[in-house]
Amino acid sequence: MAGRAAMLVNVGTVIMTVLTLASLVGGFGVNWGNIASHPLNPNIVVQMLKDNKINKVKLFDADSWTMNALAGTGMEVMVGIPNNLLESLADDYDNAKDWVKENVTQYIRKGGVDIKYVAVGNEPFLSAYNGSFLKTTFPALKNIHKALKEAGHTNIMKATIPQNAEVYQSANDKPSEGDFRKDVKQTMLDIVNFFHENDLPFTVNIYPFLSLYLNEHFPVEFAFLDGDGQTMTDKGKNYDNVFDANYDTLVYALKKAGIHDMKIIVGEVGWPTDGHKYASPKLAEKFYAGLMKRLAKDGGTPTRPERLEVYLFGFLDEDMKSILPGPFERHWGIFRYDGTPKFMLDFTGQGRQMVPVAAKGVQYLEKQWCVVNKDTVNLDEVGPDLDYACYHGDCTAMEAGSTCSKLTKVQNISYAFNMYFQIQDQDVRACDFKGAAMITKVNASVGSCLFPVQIVSGSDDFRINFVFGRFVVFGLVLLGLLTVI
Ligand SMILES: *[C@@H]1O[C@H](CO)[C@@H](O)[C@H](O)[C@H]1NC(C)=O
Numbered sequence: 500m501a502g503r504a505a506m507l508v509n510v511g512t513v514i515m516t517v518l519t520l521a522s523l524v525g526g527f528g529v530n531w532g533n534i535a536s537h538p539l540n541p542n543i544v545v546q547m548l549k550d551n552k553i554n555k556v557k558l559f560d561a562d563s564w565t566m567n568a569l570a571g572t573g574m575e576v577m578v579g580i581p582n583n584l585l586e587s588l589a590d591d592y593d594n595a596k597d598w599v600k601e602n603v604t605q606y607i608r609k610g611g612v613d614i615k616y617v618a619v620g621n622e623p624f625l626s627a628y629n630g631s632f633l634k635t636t637f638p639a640l641k642n643i644h645k646a647l648k649e650a651g652h653t654n655i656m657k658a659t660i661p662q663n664a665e666v667y668q669s670a671n672d673k674p675s676e677g678d679f680r681k682d683v684k685q686t687m688l689d690i691v692n693f694f695h696e697n698d699l700p701f702t703v704n705i706y707p708f709l710s711l712y713l714n715e716h717f718p719v720e721f722a723f724l725d726g727d728g729q730t731m732t733d734k735g736k737n738y739d740n741v742f743d744a745n746y747d748t749l750v751y752a753l754k755k756a757g758i759h760d761m762k763i764i765v766g767e768v769g770w771p772t773d774g775h776k777y778a779s780p781k782l783a784e785k786f787y788a789g790l791m792k793r794l795a796k797d798g799g800t801p802t803r804p805e806r807l808e809v810y811l812f813g814f815l816d817e818d819m820k821s822i823l824p825g826p827f828e829r830h831w832g833i834f835r836y837d838g839t840p841k842f843m844l845d846f847t848g849q850g851r852q853m854v855p856v857a858a859k860g861v862q863y864l865e866k867q868w869c870v871v872n873k874d875t876v877n878l879d880e881v882g883p884d885l886d887y888a889c890y891h892g893d894c895t896a897m898e899a900g901s902t903c904s905k906l907t908k909v910q911n912i913s914y915a916f917n918m919y920f921q922i923q924d925q926d927v928r929a930c931d932f933k934g935a936a937m938i939t940k941v942n943a944s945v946g947s948c949l950f951p952v953q954i955v956s957g958s959d960d961f962r963i964n965f966v967f968g969r970f971v972v973f974g975l976v977l978l979g980l981l982t983v984i
Pocket residue numbers: 560561562563581594597598601602
């Protein structure tokens with residue numbers, strides 16, 4: 500009996516622990532982007548989220564396949580509206596109504612999708628966009644808010660605009676001198692006043708990695724949240740990392756606009772693992788360890804002590820992202836393209852050495868690689884082929900400071916050929932290059948430089964099923980007809 504009682508106590512402890520963990524992980528979600536040549540099947544991704552006890556997710560659109568995979572999971576979702584839709588939503592209220600009907604109302608049902616936020620645009624005021632979305636973003640937001648209200652959704656969800664932290668700045672890097680960037684200031688003031696009147700949250704993406712990437716004199720430790728950074732004092736508050744300083748710069752910019760209590764969501768924060776000397780699994784692990792520990796504590800930043808609400812960026816690598824910001828853009832995932840984890844991360848913030856749970860049931864293409872054919876290649880002639888392969892494939896891991904930056908010339912070319920071959924679904928015609936290339940069954944990886952084998956694309960998978968399904972239906976109909984005849 501005693502043993503039984505002890506066991507019950509243990510079960511109780513386990514249940515308590517599980518409950519505590521569940522509440523610990525409640526404060527964060529992940530960004531799930533899909534700018535990939537071979538996106539994972541959404542059902543596999545949803546299972547990965549569950550296996551890692553992640554229950555909030557932020558999307559960049561409202562793709563129906565993804566939304567349907569999320570239906571009935573109880574996962575909290577922020578759906579997104581891409582920047583290219585802003586103009587039509589701003590121009591015509593009917594378009595906003597249609598968007599809400601098709602991409603929100605349709606999913607609000609029992610066993611549907613638990614939509615908490617609608618993200619209108621994505622970093623629309625980025626200075627790299629030269630003001631392209633400056634005039635349309637706010638009107639689009641107002642139309643979406645109005646349409647959500649009219650449809651009766653505003654009691655369960657709120658519209659917001661994920662902004663890059665670039666929309667505000669501060670003199671002397673002091674948070675207390677924070678204010679909105681001059682060229683967007685009036686629009687930002689109009690937006691935050693509207694948010695204030697309608698109780699909408701401010702969403703901001705904060706990137707300590709970029710502080711380091713953009714400024715070679717930036718103190719490295721200040722990019723991380725493990726408390727080893729040199730401390731900066733501002734208005735009696737101590738800052739030992741740039742994340743807090745940046746977040747509080749926004750708090751002060753809002754204060755300057757007369758707004759003291761606006762809810763702030765960190766829409767994106769994370770660390771890339773390749774494509775630059777500071778983008779490595781080791782530093783990503785360090786960054787996330789500090790961040791997760793902070794998120795597990797109830798504490799916020801020096802000016803906002805309440806719990807933070809953040810979305811990690813990102814869940815998976817995306818090999819088709821624009822590399823205009825830098826080659827690291829395609830390596831933001833906590834997981835690789837195929838759902839394998841890259842580094843240790845304890846999502847509960849207890850700092851345990853834990854490997855995140857990998858994707859299950861991923862189907863790979865054949866175990867084969869495309870490499871230089873040493874017998875036929877003329878190394879002086881492959882230049883244009885290499886450029887072509889890297890233009891269509893992803894060669895960002897070859898950049899200085901990356902995992903594949905130390906290859907020999909021949910390995911370099913093989914890497915490029917293989918990336919092209921894999922992105923083309925191992926089509927034999929994609930491993931020719933006028934006879935300079937050949938297919939091999941020998942793993943071509945070199946040390947820590949991974950020569951990947953692509954997965955069966957989630958969307959191919961879908962198409963095959965879809966086409967197959969249609970044939971089956973067609974077959975049944977035919978059979979039915981024949982039977983009747
Ligand atoms: C709903 O969202 C999808 C995916 O983002 C988009 O392609 C579609 O145009 C939207 N529907 C409407 C009516 O705007």
